[in-house]
Amino acid sequence: MTAYIIRRSLLMIPLLLGVTFLSFAIINLIPGSPVMRLRDNPKIKPEMAQMLEKELGLDKPWPIRYVGWLGDLLHGNLGSSMYNGVSVADRILAVLPNTLLLSLSALTLALVCAVPLGIYAAVRHRSWFDHVATVGAVAMYAMPTFWLAMLLVILFSLRFKEWGLPSLPVGGMTDPRGDGGLADRFVHLILPCVSLALIQIGSWSAYIRSSMLETLQQDYVRTARAKGLGQKTVLYVHTLRNAFLPLVTLVGLSLPDLFAGAVIIESIFAWNGIGRLTIEAVNRRDYTLIMGTTLMFAVLTLVANLIADVMYAILDPRIRLE
Numbered sequence: 357m358t359a360y361i362i363r364r365s366l367l368m369i370p371l372l373l374g375v376t377f378l379s380f381a382i383i384n385l386i387p388g389s390p391v392m393r394l395r396d397n398p399k400i401k402p403e404m405a406q407m408l409e410k411e412l413g414l415d416k417p418w419p420i421r422y423v424g425w426l427g428d429l430l431h432g433n434l435g436s437s438m439y440n441g442v443s444v445a446d447r448i449l450a451v452l453p454n455t456l457l458l459s460l461s462a463l464t465l466a467l468v469c470a471v472p473l474g475i476y477a478a479v480r481h482r483s484w485f486d487h488v489a490t491v492g493a494v495a496m497y498a499m500p501t502f503w504l505a506m507l508l509v510i511l512f513s514l515r516f517k518e519w520g521l522p523s524l525p526v527g528g529m530t531d532p533r534g535d536g537g538l539a540d541r542f543v544h545l546i547l548p549c550v551s552l553a554l555i556q557i558g559s560w561s562a563y564i565r566s567s568m569l570e571t572l573q574q575d576y577v578r579t580a581r582a583k584g585l586g587q588k589t590v591l592y593v594h595t596l597r598n599a600f601l602p603l604v605t606l607v608g609l610s611l612p613d614l615f616a617g618a619v620i621i622e623s624i625f626a627w628n629g630i631g632r633l634t635i636e637a638v639n640r641r642d643y644t645l646i647m648g649t650t651l652m653f654a655v656l657t658l659v660a661n662l663i664a665d666v667m668y669a670i671l672d673p674r675i676r677l678e
Contacts, residue, residue: 360665360666360669361662361666364662364665365662368655368658368662371654371658372651372654372655372658373426375650375651375654376422376426376429376647376650376651376654377422379646379647379650380418380421380422380425380643380647381418381422383641383643383646383647384418384421384643385418388641389409389414389641390412390414390438390439390640390641390642390643391408391409391412391414412438425644425647429651433445434448434644434647434648434651435644435647435648436644437637437642437644437645438640438641438642438643438644438645439637439640439642439645444644444645444647444648445648447633447645447648448630448633448648448649448652451628451629451630451632451633452629452630452652454529454627454628454629454630455615455618455622455629455630455631457545458545458548458549458552458618458621458622458627458629459552459611459614459615459618461545461549461553462548462549462552462553462556462614462617463553463556463607463611463614465549465550465553465557466553466556466557466560467560467607469553469557469561470556470557470560470561470564471560471561471564471603473489473493473557473561473564473565474489474560474561474562474563474564474565474567474568475564475565475568475591475596476489477489477490477561477565478564478565478566478568478569478572479568479591481569486565489561489565490562490565492558493557493558493559493561493562493565494558494562495558496554496555496557496558496559497555497558497559497562498558499554499555501551501552501555501617501620501621502620502624504551504554504555505547505548505551505620505621505624505625506624508547508550508551509526509547509624512524512547513525513526513547524543524546524547525543525544525547526547526625527624527625527626527627528544528625528626528627529541529544529545529627529628530544531544544625547625548621548622548624548625548627551621551624551625552614552617552618552621555613555617556610556613556614559606559610560603560606560607560610563602563603563606564599564600564603567599567600567602567603568595568596568599570599571595571598571599572595574598577590577595601668604664604667604668605664605668607664608660608661608663608664608665608667609661609664611656611657611660611661611664612657612660615631615653615656615657616653618630618631619631619632619634619635622635623635630649630652630653633645633649634646634649634650634653637649
């Protein structure tokens with residue numbers, strides 16, 4: 357196991373290099389630059405814009421700038437923001453806990469809801485609950501994240517307020533008029549978390565249902581029932597563990613979707629996380645900040661996939677990762 361983790365960690369290095377190279381190339385080949393707006397400002401002299409480009413290193417070809425950025429990265433330096441000169445690492449570390457809070461909360465909510473739904477739908481196969489759960493799973497999975505978030509805002513914030521019901525806040529992490537305590541943060545987390553989790557609930561519950569139905573047809577399950585074991589023993593002891601194995605891989609592969617969805621959700625709900633920071637950096641053409649957030653998302657995705665592989669081996673002793 358240790359050797360496998362070390363090998364996978366070493367393989368992350370070329371993957372991260374590929375991600376950073378492609379990201380750096382794309383953002384620099386797109387027309388425009390951080391000083392483009394200054395050139396369009398009649399109050400700014402062209403000489404001043406040229407001086408700023410030289411100061412930021414934008415007068416050099418992008419491959420040379422990439423090598424320089426990579427050299428700084430090897431020394432643990434992500435550079436400074438081209439917009440305000442603040443350290444990129446400091447800005448990312450300031451909002452990283454907020455993104456992790458949102459993503460992990462959505463992951464927990466999705467698992468807590470999807471697992472019982474999938475199991476009960478499989479046990480009650482072809483019942484009305486099974487049909488309703490299947491249709492609901494397909495509907496949730498087919499909804500775009502931003503559209504679903506807007507629907508939740510309209511219902512639980514605007515309509516509830518019109519109907520005189522307790523409404524939920526539409527943006528921010530805390531109420532500036534409140535104390536900013538744990539309860540206030542929890543209330544502001546509800547809508548972003550639910551918006552991010554609903555799509556995963558739909559796909560995961562359908563997958564668990566399918567996996568459970570397949571496992572219930574296995575010979576060892578029929579043998580357990582033939583021995584006279586009760587339904588709960590057969591379900592929770594002999595079926596669930598094997599049915600959960602594919603779910604571990606599915607969750608690991610779905611984590612990039614959670615991080616990508618967080619970019620949209622954080623922008624809609626003004627959640628101060630890496631996703632919102634990335635959108636702001638893209639709008640300002642802040643190259644160094646874009647590279648920093650892209651690198652962070654890539655690292656989180658690779659680490660999440662590694663954890664999923666290790667958990668798969670722990671749950672199934674037949675798998676030897678070495």
